[in-house]
Amino acid sequence: MxxxxxxxxxxxxxxxxxxxxxxxxxxxxxxxxxxxxxxxxxxxxxxxxxNSSFESITTFFTSGVDLISNALTWTILYMQEYPDVQNKCRDVLNEIYGHSNVYWSDRKNVPYIEAVIMEINRLSSNAGFTAPHTTEKETTLLGFTIPKKSVIRANLYSAHRDPKYWEEPHVFNPDRFLKDEKLIRNPAYMPFGIGPRKCVAHKMSELIQFVTFSNLVRRVSFEREDPNETHTFQPVYEQLTLRPMPFKTISTVL
Structure with a gap:
């Protein structure tokens, strides 16, 4: 490393x-x-x-690339564990685009694909926590006093599984992000943090995740190596990300 x-x-x-x-x-x-x-x-x-040029660009290469590769690993795991969702994604894309490539500008045409990606991001909570920030002055939040220069990190994993904001939060259900076949947003959905200080690579990550997943799932199918073995979704905290435990998948080019 x-x-x-x-x-x-x-x-x-x-x-x-x-x-x-x-x-x-x-x-x-x-x-x-x-x-x-x-x-x-x-x-x-x-x-x-x-040194800010070096630091910011390094963030793209390390945190950005690491988060993207990790998100795609989670995506493959969820696709092999939920073959019905995988097949529906493939059918939706093939019906609209046939053999043509899918681009970032196409996302508005396939809300179901975006909903699947959002649900994977919600349950995997790839980053786990936001990057650390510091309070510039003493402040009070929900009755708690937070001293000046305190290090603050938001627990994204907890927010994405809070039953106050999510019905059956532990269930994989992309339809929770859809209403009348249109994409809807939940204010508790924050895979890259919130506000102007969210992950600097969030746009790049969203673009690559959508384009890669859309074109990959149309051309490759994923299934368990052992059909009778259900893989755990319990994450492993490594560096700054929550990774899936190692798993084996059978990838078949269609």
């Missing part, structure tokens, strides 16, 4: 150095250029940190 991180960090540092050397404020191409432009426009007395 440390070796892999070293390779990633070196790659990011090398790319940032290249951008520094070739930066053109009249040609803002991507996220890295935005950071460099902000750095150039900010005086040394301001709070902008020189």
């Amino acid at each position: 440390q070796c892999a991180k070293g390779v990633i960090y070196k790659y990011i540092n090398d790319r940032i150095k290249e951008r520094h050397e070739n930066f053109n404020s009249n040609l803002i191409r991507d996220y890295a250029d935005v950071h460099l432009n902000l750095k150039n426009e900010t005086s040394s007395q301001d709070n902008y940190q020189v």
Whole structure:
């Protein structure tokens, strides 16, 4: 793991150095250029940190990529354990798109697919907790006094299983996110946190998860290696994510 991180960090540092050397404020191409432009426009007395480009981009490569790969692992597990849902996803996509690829812009046409992804995200609670934040001043919440500079993390796993907000919270039911075949939102659904400080990679994660799942489930079926063995959904907390316990699946190209 440390070796892999070293390779990633070196790659990011090398790319940032290249951008520094070739930066053109009249040609803002991507996220890295935005950071460099902000750095150039900010005086040394301001709070902008020189290393913020590295830190933010590293978040995309580590937390972002890790969360995405983990979410797709959960997706495969739920598909093999709920073959009826898997088959319905495939039927819905094939009916609309046939052999064509599915893109991010297509999500509005397939609310059932989004509902399935949301239900998987709810039950798996991939991140487990939000990233840590700090209170700038003493405050009171629900009668509890929270001192200044307290570290705050929201328990997403608990929020996603709270019976006050979810009917039969431990049951896998994508239809809970649908009404009259339209997608509905539950305020307790927050797989990436809430507000402006939610996970910086949430849009990238949503895009990749939707596009990858939609195109994968149409072309590949997933089933248990042992049809008589039900796999547990009990997560394992590892690093910053909740991972499924190791499982075996039979993948068949359709």
